[in-house]
Amino acid sequence: MxxxxxxxxxxxxxxxxxxxxGTFGYGDDLPDFVDISEFGxxxxxxxxxxxxxxxxxxxxxxxxxxxxxxxxxxNIGVEKFIEEKLPVVRNKGxxxxxxxxxxxxxxxxxxxxxxxxESGVDGYEINVSCPNVKEGGMEFGVxxxxxxxxxxxxxxxxxxxxxxxxxxxxxxxxxxxxxxVEAGTxxxxxxxxxxxxxxxxxxxxxxxxxIFGGLSGPAIKPVxxxxxxxxxxxxxxxxxxxxxxxxxxxxxxxLMAGASAVEIGTMxxxxxxxxxxxxxxxxxxxxxxxxESISEIIGxxxx
Amino acid sequence: MxxxxxxxxxxxxxEEVANRIYRLKxxxxxxxxxxxxxxxxNILTNPDGAPLWRRPFSIARISIDIIEIIYKAIxxxxxxxxxxxxxxAANIIGPLGNSFTVDIGERTPLLIGGGLGFAPLVVLRDYFxxxxxxxxxxxxxxxxxxxxYTDDPDADLNLSTDDGSLGFHGLVTxxxxxxxxxxxxxxxxxxxxxxxxxxxxxxxxxxxDREIPLELSIERxxxxxIGLCQGCSIEQxxxxxxxxxxxxxxxxxxxxxxxxxx
Numbered sequence: 001m002x003x004x005x006x007x008x009x010x011x012x013x014x015x016x017x018x019x020x021x022g023t024f025g026y027g028d029d030l031p032d033f034v035d036i037s038e039f040g041x042x043x044x045x046x047x048x049x050x051x052x053x054x055x056x057x058x059x060x061x062x063x064x065x066x067x068x069x070x071x072x073x074x075n076i077g078v079e080k081f082i083e084e085k086l087p088v089v090r091n092k093g094x095x096x097x098x099x100x101x102x103x104x105x106x107x108x109x110x111x112x113x114x115x116x117x118e119s120g121v122d123g124y125e126i127n128v129s130c131p132n133v134k135e136g137g138m139e140f141g142v143x144x145x146x147x148x149x150x151x152x153x154x155x156x157x158x159x160x161x162x163x164x165x166x167x168x169x170x171x172x173x174x175x176x177x178x179x180x181v182e183a184g185t186x187x188x189x190x191x192x193x194x195x196x197x198x199x200x201x202x203x204x205x206x207x208x209x210x211i212f213g214g215l216s217g218p219a220i221k222p223v224x225x226x227x228x229x230x231x232x233x234x235x236x237x238x239x240x241x242x243x244x245x246x247x248x249x250x251x252x253x254x255l256m257a258g259a260s261a262v263e264i265g266t267m268x269x270x271x272x273x274x275x276x277x278x279x280x281x282x283x284x285x286x287x288x289x290x291x292e293s294i295s296e297i298i299g300x301x302x303x
Numbered sequence: 304m305x306x307x308x309x310x311x312x313x314x315x316x317x318e319e320v321a322n323r324i325y326r327l328k329x330x331x332x333x334x335x336x337x338x339x340x341x342x343x344x345n346i347l348t349n350p351d352g353a354p355l356w357r358r359p360f361s362i363a364r365i366s367i368d369i370i371e372i373i374y375k376a377i378x379x380x381x382x383x384x385x386x387x388x389x390x391x392a393a394n395i396i397g398p399l400g401n402s403f404t405v406d407i408g409e410r411t412p413l414l415i416g417g418g419l420g421f422a423p424l425v426v427l428r429d430y431f432x433x434x435x436x437x438x439x440x441x442x443x444x445x446x447x448x449x450x451x452y453t454d455d456p457d458a459d460l461n462l463s464t465d466d467g468s469l470g471f472h473g474l475v476t477x478x479x480x481x482x483x484x485x486x487x488x489x490x491x492x493x494x495x496x497x498x499x500x501x502x503x504x505x506x507x508x509x510x511x512d513r514e515i516p517l518e519l520s521i522e523r524x525x526x527x528x529i530g531l532c533q534g535c536s537i538e539q540x541x542x543x544x545x546x547x548x549x550x551x552x553x554x555x556x557x558x559x560x561x562x563x564x565x
Contacts, residue, residue: 024531025530025531029530030531031307032306032308053544053545053546054533054536054546056546057523057535058524059533059536060526060534060535062355062356062524064353066355071532071534074546217355266355269526269527270356270357272531273309
């Protein structure tokens, strides 16, 4: 059977499927029918320096083939994570990626410093692209200068892999990718959600309390595949593809566009056990096509 | 937390019991044995496509290995559900959420539902009846066509309609107040309610004035139903936790904890 191991240097994943940040909690409180060890890695929801309640309701709404969210980085804060969650999730039998967010550079740094003192974290995903908080680090995701400053600071704190999660809400995602890599990013993940809104026609007002939210789900997959395709040609670091993955064919699309791994997000809400269910189909597709490993198809669409 | 299952539950029956209101019975033995009154299930109405989200429904009744939900076909998901037939299966996750307080000593249970909102109270009614308590039920609806629970020999059933076409002519809250005013002083109640939020707010005021504890079953749009998306938040009075998740911290809440009942 084809080898599903994927090289996400400096990380090696036993398979290319992870849950996307914010769709799997901290990995400790999942339904009994989900086995986190079957995933290639676990990505936590964004952690900030202090606990956050998130935005006022309503903060989710369904859309055509997708959804909008404006959760606003609701999380328990890094200290409680270290105390209560990390001891549980560090031993789940898969790679643990902790997602970090903040309002200011100093908050990102503090979260990482506290985590650096702990064992069990295999890498960090840096959320520079949350569209849902007023002071949400979004400037780090849309300004090359600010992104470089942030990633350089974080690079000085850790020797572990840094994954920078890119926003699609920019003029040139290649330019942002190049800036992130120049500052010391090991791996890029993309895309975060696209800014969107819905209006309640009965109330004649925006549905979300924040007016705007982040669009995710199958509706954004072609946008995300295009961005992965572009970034693959712009930089030489591994890419994690994110956006609307719902089946094995979607995973293969991302791999062929240039992603070495993927994160599944919104579709976890239909079935949080979806990710590992796609692996046998991916393996048999590779077998049927005569490929011996996933690495043979990464970026194949560019040839 | 009770165990959560994901399963393809065979459809036993799916009948229209009132105007566009359906009773769906599913064979789900593991759900039936784990369920506590007030919990819900999340149904994937279309495994092949839209809508994206599952649809949450309170479990209305359990008999041995069959769970029952009551829903109104009003949108894309519920209209798909209306097409389910015996022989089909429904992909469901559950049982989900917390449950009603059922250990109420000598208090008399008051179950107050508005329209479809009586659904989660049926299973509570069954619980009390099976323990030889006689609950007092109040069910209000727009008109007779919207009533689906019209007969109950083991409970004191009070029906009302806005147009007077069945039972008391007026609001369920008016009928409830009349009833409470007629009770002997010192009678102790425990109240439970589910329905439109303005109705639940009015009931919360009635209960607060009479010092009757009240639990509400709350509905919110949910992307996941299991606490992952953090979307179904509701504002509460607890300073250390301003927003609760209806799917996990609820769907059952002490009425006094929620800000909308103020």
